[in-house]
Amino acid sequence: QKEVEQNSGPLSVPEGAIASLNCTYSDRVSQSFFWYRQYSGKSPELIMSIYSNGDKEDGRFTAQLNKASQYVSLLIRDSQPSDSATYLCAVFSYGGSQGNLIFGKGTKLSVKP
Amino acid sequence: NAGVTQTPKFQVLKTGQSMTLQCAQDMNHNSMYWYRQDPGMGLRLIYYSASEGTTDKGEVPNGYNVSRLNKREFSLRLESAAPSQTSVYFCASSYSEEGNTIYFGEGSWLTVV
Numbered sequence: 563q564k565e566v567e568q569n570s571g572p573l574s575v576p577e578g579a580i581a582s583l584n585c586t587y588s589d590r591v592s593q594s595f596f597w598y599r600q601y602s603g604k605s606p607e608l609i610m611s612i613y614s615n616g617d618k619e620d621g622r623f624t625a626q627l628n629k630a631s632q633y634v635s636l637l638i639r640d641s642q643p644s645d646s647a648t649y650l651c652a653v654f655s656y657g658g659s660q661g662n663l664i665f666g667k668g669t670k671l672s673v674k675p
Numbered sequence: 676n677a678g679v680t681q682t683p684k685f686q687v688l689k690t691g692q693s694m695t696l697q698c699a700q701d702m703n704h705n706s707m708y709w710y711r712q713d714p715g716m717g718l719r720l721i722y723y724s725a726s727e728g729t730t731d732k733g734e735v736p737n738g739y740n741v742s743r744l745n746k747r748e749f750s751l752r753l754e755s756a757a758p759s760q761t762s763v764y765f766c767a768s769s770y771s772e773e774g775n776t777i778y779f780g781e782g783s784w785l786t787v788v
Contacts, residue, residue, distance in 0.1 A: 594775075596777075598714065603764055604781070604782075605779040605780060605782050606718070606765075606779050606783050607779070608776055608777075608778070611776055616713075622764065650717070650718065662720055662723065662733065663777055665717050665718040665719075666717060667716065667717035668717060670692075
C-alpha cells in the first residue's frame with residue numbers, strides 16, 4: 563500500500579512568519595506531487611503542483627521536491643490568518659495497471675494574528 | 676463556471692435505505708472519482724472512472740456501486756446504507772488519471788442513523 567505521511571499538527575505560526583509543511587511518500591517512482599488547501603467544511607482546492615526536483619514558487623507559496631529523499635514540502639511566506647486551514651499533500655502513484663492520487667491525512671495550520 | 680457539481684449537499688438516511696449521489700463536471704474531463712473523507716482518515720478513494728465506459732475500485736469500494744453515465748456524469752450508489760458510511764463524499768474529476776490535477780466538487784454530507 564502506497565503511503566503519504568504528514569504531521570497532523572496543529573502547526574501554529576504568528577502572522578507574518580514562514581509556515582513550513584512537510585510530506586514524505588513511499589512510492590519511489592512517483593512523478594507528480596500536489597498541495598491542496600482545505601478550509602473547514604469546504605472541499606480541497608489546489609495550491610501547487612510540482613513534478614521536478616527543486617523549488618517552484620507561486621506568490622507566497624513555494625513547493626520543494628526531493629525525489630531522492632522522497633520528500634515534498636510547502637513553504638508559506640508572510641503567513642496570514644486567512645491561510646489557516648488543513649493542507650493536504652497528494653502524490654500520484656501507480657498500483658497495478660492504474661495510477662491514483664494518494665492523499666496524506668493533512669496538516670492543520672493555524673496563523674495567529 | 677460550475678466545475679464539478681454534486682448533489683445532494685446534505686442527506687440523512689436510515690440504516691438499510693438506498694440512495695444515489697449525483698456528480699457532473701463541465702470541464703470535458705475524462706477521469707472522474709469518488710472519495711470519502713472521515714476524521715483522522717483523510718481522503719480515501721472509493722471508485723474511479725478513468726474514461727467513459729470504465730470504472731474501477733479504489734481503496735474502500737465495499738458497500739458502494741458506481742455508474743459512469745456519460746462523459747460528464749458519475750454517480751455513486753449506496754444500496755443498503757450503514758452507519759459506517761456516515762461521511763463526507765467528494766466527487767472529483769481530472770483530464771486524465773495520469774498524474775493530472777484533480778478538481779473537487781463541494782462535497783455531500785451523508786449521515787446514516
